[in-house]
Amino acid sequence: MAGTPGRLAPWLRHIRHLLISVGVGFAGQGVLALVMLSAVACLVGGLPLFIKAVELNRRLADFQRARVGVEPGSPYPPMPEGTLDRFITILKTPATARDLLWIAAPVQLCIAVVGAFLWLNGVQGLLTVALWATGLLPEAYYWAIPITGPVTAVLATLIGVLVLYLGTRVPGPAIELEKRYGRLLLAPTQKEQLAARVERLQRTRSEAVDASAVELRRIERDLHDGAQARLVALAMNLGMAEDLFDQDPQAAKALIADARQGAHTAMTELRDLVRGIHPPLLADRGIEGALRSLALGSAVPVDLDVRMERRLPPPLESAAYFTVVEAMTNAVKHSGATHITITVDDLGDRLSLRVEDNGRGGADMARGTGLRGVERRLAAFDGTIRVTSPAGGPTIVEAELPCAS
Numbered sequence: 571m572a573g574t575p576g577r578l579a580p581w582l583r584h585i586r587h588l589l590i591s592v593g594v595g596f597a598g599q600g601v602l603a604l605v606m607l608s609a610v611a612c613l614v615g616g617l618p619l620f621i622k623a624v625e626l627n628r629r630l631a632d633f634q635r636a637r638v639g640v641e642p643g644s645p646y647p648p649m650p651e652g653t654l655d656r657f658i659t660i661l662k663t664p665a666t667a668r669d670l671l672w673i674a675a676p677v678q679l680c681i682a683v684v685g686a687f688l689w690l691n692g693v694q695g696l697l698t699v700a701l702w703a704t705g706l707l708p709e710a711y712y713w714a715i716p717i718t719g720p721v722t723a724v725l726a727t728l729i730g731v732l733v734l735y736l737g738t739r740v741p742g743p744a745i746e747l748e749k750r751y752g753r754l755l756l757a758p759t760q761k762e763q764l765a766a767r768v769e770r771l772q773r774t775r776s777e778a779v780d781a782s783a784v785e786l787r788r789i790e791r792d793l794h795d796g797a798q799a800r801l802v803a804l805a806m807n808l809g810m811a812e813d814l815f816d817q818d819p820q821a822a823k824a825l826i827a828d829a830r831q832g833a834h835t836a837m838t839e840l841r842d843l844v845r846g847i848h849p850p851l852l853a854d855r856g857i858e859g860a861l862r863s864l865a866l867g868s869a870v871p872v873d874l875d876v877r878m879e880r881r882l883p884p885p886l887e888s889a890a891y892f893t894v895v896e897a898m899t900n901a902v903k904h905s906g907a908t909h910i911t912i913t914v915d916d917l918g919d920r921l922s923l924r925v926e927d928n929g930r931g932g933a934d935m936a937r938g939t940g941l942r943g944v945e946r947r948l949a950a951f952d953g954t955i956r957v958t959s960p961a962g963g964p965t966i967v968e969a970e971l972p973c974a975s
Contacts, residue, residue: 584741587637588686591748594634595679601627602673621656624666631669631756634678638752645758664759672755678748685744689737695730699723800836804829852891856881857914860891870902870910870927878916882973889947890914890921890971893955896944897925897967905929905965916973923969931963941967 605627608620628646645665649656660666672678694712701707702717710717712726811825852860858876865872881887894912901907907929915922935941935957945955952972959965 581738581741584745585686585689587745588682588741588748590637591678591682591745592686594630594637595676595682598627598630598673598678601630602670605670617653617657621653621660624660627669627673631665631672634672634752635756638749638756640753640757665756668755672752677751681744681748681751685741685748687737688740689734692730692732692734692737695726695733699727699730800832804832804836807832852887853884857887857890861894861912861914864895864898865912868898868902868910870907872898873909873911875912876914878914878921880916882921886921886951886971886973889951889953890923890969893923893944893948893967893969894925896941900933900941900967901925901927901929901965905931905933905963907963907965919972921971921973923967923971925967927963927965929963929965931959931961931965933957933959933965933967944969 601623605620605623608616608623610616612620646663647659649659698707698710698712699717702710702723710726713729715722715726715729717723717726807825807829811822811829814822814825851863856878858878861874861876865874882890894914898910898912901910905927907927909928911924911926913922913924913926915924933941935945935955941955941957948955948969948971953970955967955969957965957967
């Protein structure tokens, strides 16, 4: 009995998935009707309505793509501004016809309904037999079998038990069948995948160039306002000390002491600047060593779990390290968290990063520049970042970096 809840949990998740699929299926039938009506309305000037209906269909298809794991995502090209141009783009996009076929064919809905409600039919059959046996239901039928005596009652009971058993076994395969069907019709073609890949590379290259320019300006500003200014002051102090050395040795000694302090400060600022570009500890000990040092110095307790047995190229290590640093910084400064969990997992072809805190939540990438900068940094490596932060917490920052050998 102790294992029953554990066995029941996956079945409940499957049922939940299939119930959502039922909703998607019925919503698709409604959208299909709207697309067909708006297509007829195009004959009398209803072109904008047709475009809106197709866009609604696309949002529904994108939702299903995310549920069945279709990559790289939405296969639609950018929509132009004009109504006629948008209409022509819709007609030229191969995914439009596949989307309509997906919602028009009742396969998705049938799979979801059978997978979700088969167990309910078994319960209904057993309940029908029970009601007939107690006399509360004089005329009873189950699967078109009239229950009129002990033989038919036993037969109906056996069918109900069988259907109930199938209802506990079918949801998993039904979901897998739904996913295969969805991928068959909703996955982008090779041409669409290539176009999306090219567009992504163009965008990430531009973002990487912009990010590099911003970083170079930051380094230039830090050098100009920090170490450079201190070195100029140091040179001036040494020059003044040289002029005063014979006339006032004590004043010259004080100026030399100031110059020495300025040199120490300049070296500290230069070390901090270099550490911000590529921390020496990261170069020496890798991600695990650098993150352990970061966790030990954190004002908030940190649980660190690093599962890596190899070193990655320095640019990848740097991108992964600063992703975790930014997520930790946000948790410490803004979330009010009292505990942070960091997980780094080398999955072979990709590096998985996860930073979770128990703070107040409400983090939004659109409102902050730090995580947007991380997103641009990861995009240069085809990496992704996702933030889940409902009000009240917890906040979970998940990132992935391709790192195939």
